[in-house]
Amino acid sequence: MLLFALAYYFLMPVAEVVTVRRGTAISAVYGTVRIEPAFVVRVRAQNDGFIQLAEPFSAGRGAIGKSVEKGQLLATIADEETSRQLKQARADLNAAVERGALSLPSSELLKAAEDNLQRLQKVVSSGNVPAVEYEKAKSEANRLRGRNLNSLQETAKKLEAQMKNSEVRAPIDGLLTNVQTIDGELVSDGNELFTVSSHKNYVRGEVNEEDVGEVKPGMKAKLQLYAYRTKTFAARVSSVQPAADPTTQRYTVVLEMENPPDNLMVGMTGEMNIITGTHQNALLVPTRALLVDQALVVKGGIVHSRTVQVGFRTLDFTEVTSGLGEGNHVIVSDQDKFRPGEAVRQRMVDSPPPKES
Numbered sequence: 001m002l003l004f005a006l007a008y009y010f011l012m013p014v015a016e017v018v019t020v021r022r023g024t025a026i027s028a029v030y031g032t033v034r035i036e037p038a039f040v041v042r043v044r045a046q047n048d049g050f051i052q053l054a055e056p057f058s059a060g061r062g063a064i065g066k067s068v069e070k071g072q073l074l075a076t077i078a079d080e081e082t083s084r085q086l087k088q089a090r091a092d093l094n095a096a097v098e099r100g101a102l103s104l105p106s107s108e109l110l111k112a113a114e115d116n117l118q119r120l121q122k123v124v125s126s127g128n129v130p131a132v133e134y135e136k137a138k139s140e141a142n143r144l145r146g147r148n149l150n151s152l153q154e155t156a157k158k159l160e161a162q163m164k165n166s167e168v169r170a171p172i173d174g175l176l177t178n179v180q181t182i183d184g185e186l187v188s189d190g191n192e193l194f195t196v197s198s199h200k201n202y203v204r205g206e207v208n209e210e211d212v213g214e215v216k217p218g219m220k221a222k223l224q225l226y227a228y229r230t231k232t233f234a235a236r237v238s239s240v241q242p243a244a245d246p247t248t249q250r251y252t253v254v255l256e257m258e259n260p261p262d263n264l265m266v267g268m269t270g271e272m273n274i275i276t277g278t279h280q281n282a283l284l285v286p287t288r289a290l291l292v293d294q295a296l297v298v299k300g301g302i303v304h305s306r307t308v309q310v311g312f313r314t315l316d317f318t319e320v321t322s323g324l325g326e327g328n329h330v331i332v333s334d335q336d337k338f339r340p341g342e343a344v345r346q347r348m349v350d351s352p353p354p355k356e357s
Contacts, residue, residue, distance in 0.1 A: 013337065015344040017298050017329040018286050025282035025312040025319035028273035029214050031207040031253065033223055035268040037197035041171045045191045049077040049166065053183045061179050067199075068170040074194055075168040077187060113141045174198045177266070201264060203235060205253040205272050212251040214276045215240055221255055224315070225270035234258040237274060273314045282311065282319045289330040290318060296331040296338055297324070298346050303331070305340045 045051070054073045057063040068074070117137045124134040170176075178195035181187060203223065207215060215237060223233040234257070241252040253274070257264075289295055290308065297304045308323030324330065331338060332349060 012343055012345045014347050015296075015298055015303070015331045015338060016333045016349045017346050018289065018332050018349050020283060020285050020320070020324050020326055020328040020330060022281050022326060023284045023317070025279040025284060026273070026275050026314050026317070027277035027279075027312040028222075028275050028314045029207055029211040030315065031205045031211075031272050031274065033203050033205045033225070033255070033270050033272045035201050035225075035264060035266055036204045037174070037177070037266050038200040038202055039172060039174070039198040040177070041174075041196050042192050043074065043168060043171060043194040043196060045077055045168065045187045045189055045193055047077055047166055048188050049186070051075050051077050051168075051181055051183070051185050051187050051193070053181075057176065057179070058183060060182055064176055064179060066176050068174060068176055068196060070170055070173050072170045073167060074170055074176075075181075077166045077168065113137070117141045168193060170196055172196055172198060175266075197266060201260075201266060202238075203255040203257055203272075205255055205274075206245075206248075206250040207253055207274070209244060209249050209251065212240065212244075212253075215251075215253055215274055219274050219276065221272050221274045222314075223255070223257065223270055223272045225268050227265075227268050227270075228261065231261075233260070235272070271315060277312065279312055279319060283321075283324065283326060284317045285320050285324060285330055286332050287313060287316060287318045289332045289335075291335055295324060296335055296340075298329045298331060298344060301343055301345070303338050303340055303342045303344055 053060065053075045056066065057074055117134075117140075120134045120137050124131060174196045175198075176194060177197040179193075180195075181191070181193045187193065205221075217237050217239055219237045221235040221237060223235050224231070225233070235255040236258070238254045238256050241254070244251050255272070285295065285308075290310070293307055293309070295306045295308050297306050306323045309321045311319035311321050313319065329346060329348075338344065
């Protein structure tokens with residue numbers, strides 16, 4: 001009989017229970033959260049040509065997530081025509097500077113060049129003289145005048161600026177979060193090439209239209225990120241954006257985490273409770289112990305069903321106004337496996353009620 005009793009005891013189903021206790025009941029607005037970068041800059045091409053990714057980013061989309069510094073070279077856009085023109089302009093400028101060191105030409109040579117230029121200028125429009133002959137005469141006159149030095153300098157500077165535009169550089173310190181081109185691709189002026197996001201993040205929450213009226217800047221909030229299932233983070237509402245998303249009709253709430261984890265990353269998601277009110281010394285039960293308005297209580301090793309009325313509710317705890325008493329043991333998991341009147345063994349689960357922070 002003893003062995004039979006022991007076998008019966010150990011074969012009974014095990015119910016995980018929590019003791020109903022008193023604590024601070026919290027009224028909260030529920031919402032979802034996502035970690036977003038504080039700044040996002042889209043980097044575009046400033047000229048046409050074939051793009052060549054810089055060595056640290058030659059993996060293309062495989063380089064997403066790399067840190068970049070402001071001004072760091074991301075890619076260059078080959079512009080052979082501008083490069084050739086710049087080389088020629090620099091050669092012409094150097095030649096002009098060297099000529100400037102020589103003695104000035106005689107007045108007879110200069111007068112002859114100017115007369116020739118005026119003659120060609122009158123007849124070039126008739127088509128009897130090739131335009132190239134006119135340009136040569138103009139260049140020779142400018143050379144003899146010694147006045148083309150400034151023009152050559154301006155041309156070289158303009159071409160150097162165009163070559164500078166062919167260098168694609170990081171606009172801010174941050175992370176490379178998107179690459180929309182491939183090595184060797186032909187790109188056009190204005191094409192979006194990269195996205196760089198700041199290291200600094202913020203918490204973007206969303207709440208329903210019927211709840212947003214209760215949310216005010218400065219309110220405390222509790223966050224739970226799916227990447228940190230066992231942790232709860234404290235936060236505070238910074239602002240509530242005045243317009244809803246036209247598609248979802250949900251409102252955006254910006255929050256600041258008090259002690260964010262070191263490896264908090266953009267794109268992490270989770271849930272939040274924005275605390276809008278509290279009741280001290282309230283009777284609390286874990287929210288997961290309730291199935292709508294029903295709870296299963298274990299008393300004397302037997303399961304009993306109770307109908308409960310609730311007050312404040314959060315993701316973790318719910319205020320019970322009737323139906324349960326302090327010290328009751330309520331089942332908090334696998335409730336569908338138990339029936340009223342069934343004999344069970346209890347396993348206590350530690351779940352202390354919250355305190356107002």
